[in-house]
Amino acid sequence: MVYTPLPSRPNLDWLKKRAKRRLADLRTASPTARLFEAQLELAREHGFPSWRALKEHIDRVCRENRFRLDGGPSHLPDSNLTAAWPRFTSDQPLKVLVSGCLAGLSVGVDGNAYGEFPHIAKFLARPEVAPIPFCPEDFAFGTPRQCPDIHGGDGYDVLDGRARVLSESGEDWTAPMIAAAHHMLRLAQAHEARLAILQDISAACGSQVIYRGARKAGAPHQIGAGVCAALLVRNGVAVLSQRDFKSFDLILRQLDPDRTPRPELRDHHESDWYRSFFGSP
Numbered sequence: 538m539v540y541t542p543l544p545s546r547p548n549l550d551w552l553k554k555r556a557k558r559r560l561a562d563l564r565t566a567s568p569t570a571r572l573f574e575a576q577l578e579l580a581r582e583h584g585f586p587s588w589r590a591l592k593e594h595i596d597r598v599c600r601e602n603r604f605r606l607d608g609g610p611s612h613l614p615d616s617n618l619t620a621a622w623p624r625f626t627s628d629q630p631l632k633v634l635v636s637g638c639l640a641g642l643s644v645g646v647d648g649n650a651y652g653e654f655p656h657i658a659k660f661l662a663r664p665e666v667a668p669i670p671f672c673p674e675d676f677a678f679g680t681p682r683q684c685p686d687i688h689g690g691d692g693y694d695v696l697d698g699r700a701r702v703l704s705e706s707g708e709d710w711t712a713p714m715i716a717a718a719h720h721m722l723r724l725a726q727a728h729e730a731r732l733a734i735l736q737d738i739s740a741a742c743g744s745q746v747i748y749r750g751a752r753k754a755g756a757p758h759q760i761g762a763g764v765c766a767a768l769l770v771r772n773g774v775a776v777l778s779q780r781d782f783k784s785f786d787l788i789l790r791q792l793d794p795d796r797t798p799r800p801e802l803r804d805h806h807e808s809d810w811y812r813s814f815f816g817s818p
């Protein structure tokens with residue numbers, strides 16, 4: 538069955554309409570097809586074991602307001618947030634929790650950092666910014682390590698006991714990953730970090746996109762957060778990824794009020810790749 542990722546703002550009406558349309562399609566080939574068959578087919582197509590699991594997922598996403606009306610994730614910092622921030626100085630800096638690999642630490646699964654991110658490095662080097670680098674996977678599993686992925690949901694599901702984190706060899710790494718997430722949250726709270734800049738796609742740090750299953754076995758992407766990002770978001774920490782250029786620019790303009798706005802910048806969910814993979818919200 539071909540996997541079809543869910544869009545960012547699915548709702549139950551949309552889902553029910555799709556099930557009815559799918560039933561009509563099924564009945565062209567099999568006039569006795571029943572609604573539950575169409576619902577199950579749809580659920581499996583979206584990577585869920587049952588219609589009920591799919592419905593409950595959509596219900597949770599809506600209930601927790603994970604997305605804004607424009608389809609953007611609610612965890613991104615917005616102008617209301619930054620307008621309430623004080624003027625940061627080297628004595629009273631903006632404290633930013635940052636994925637260790639984005640800060641240049643060699644903590645990737647293979648013992649390297651994941652490339653260079655000059656815009657992040659330049660930002661972290663500013664005198665009025667105090668970075669707090671941390672790698673939850675290094676904390677939990679050491680470096681180098683196998684690559685963990687989330688199976689059966691996303692980071693929110695892992696925190697709620699509905700999904701698991703497995704290593705490449707299938708070892709259950711759920712508990713240490715959750716422990717690392719709590720350590721990361723305590724670090725953010727102890728430093729009063731106002732913001733976290735996290736590496737996207739990671740099962741720990743991903744905030745907009747992660748894999749749905751084992752990436753090395755060809756698992757597709759899904760919209761969702763990794764375990765640590767999900768815990769930070771649930772506890773009110775604004776999160777952005779290295780690909781959220783528009784939100785990043787908002788932070789830079791808070792530091793530099795004279796900075797010229799860059800309306801052409803886009804966040805990850807507005808990128809061509811994201812929209813071609815998940816569709817427009």
Ligand code: SF4
Binds near residue numbers: 637
């Ligand atoms: S993405 Fe997060 S968990 Fe992965 S290497 Fe970077 S800091 Fe560590």
